Amino acid sequence: MTVGRIVMYVFAAMLAGVTIGMLDSLPVDAPAQREVAQPQVPVMATSISVRTPPSSSAPSSSAPPSQPSSSSTTAPLALAGRDVVRPGPELPPGVAVRDQGEGWWRTVPGTTAQVGTGRVRTYSVEVEQGVVVPQAQLPFATAVDEALADPRGWTASGDVAFRRVDVAQPDVRIRLTAKETARAICGFEIPYDTSCYVNGVVYVSAPRWFRGAQSYAGDLAGYRKYLVNHEIGHFLGRGHEPCPADGAPAPVMMQQTFSVSNDALADITASAPQGAAVARDGKTCVANPWPNPGVTR
């Protein structure tokens, strides 16, 4: 091999590296900074592996968000123009989340008063070790508490009440879980990260918790409430539901992580049925985290 050819290869490799670095750094950081800027998400300061930007021109973490990608809160769902990218089942860009956990969970300390008037179901909030820094555990627990205590939640029926326990044995455990652990437990037949409910345990996929779903168009807080209420719905014996009417609030038991469109869900779940068959009827709902969205607060 000639020196000239070696130089050419090195130059080509450098070009490729720079290009990849630019692609990586462009979309990933904007929503991440939005999240980090929120005090309730002291995300993973030490336990994540953060890639060093290849170029010094990459935005630093203290820089203001240049272009909030969630300016698309004008729901792309409602639009059908050729310029609109339909939300898909892939994980949105966002903060880096550690893939591996230690495979065991620690209960977050804290209890709540009973909410609701029906049969009391106790729950614990647990975090897989090695996934987040300790400071991120309390906000996770608080978000779970709020999702279950909201008047638009499952308690609206009057049939069920919730109370968080920490030392006592719970009826259901809600576990923040590393990506690879969740994939192993929940299955990965549908090749998109997802949470699941298995035998008295809700496994909350950490990448979904910290990065949400495209169907929520940047509304991470809303997506988190959906995630908790959907999986607790399985605990309460509910199965999946399709979108009932075009433009309606998506049922909380719809697999909104993948899509709020029946046609898209039918495609995504065709090779791995998820309980209820989804008809290709063209109906598209609006993302909704609540079992009873019509209840006034």
Ligand SMILES: [Zn+2]
């Ligand atoms: Zn489900």
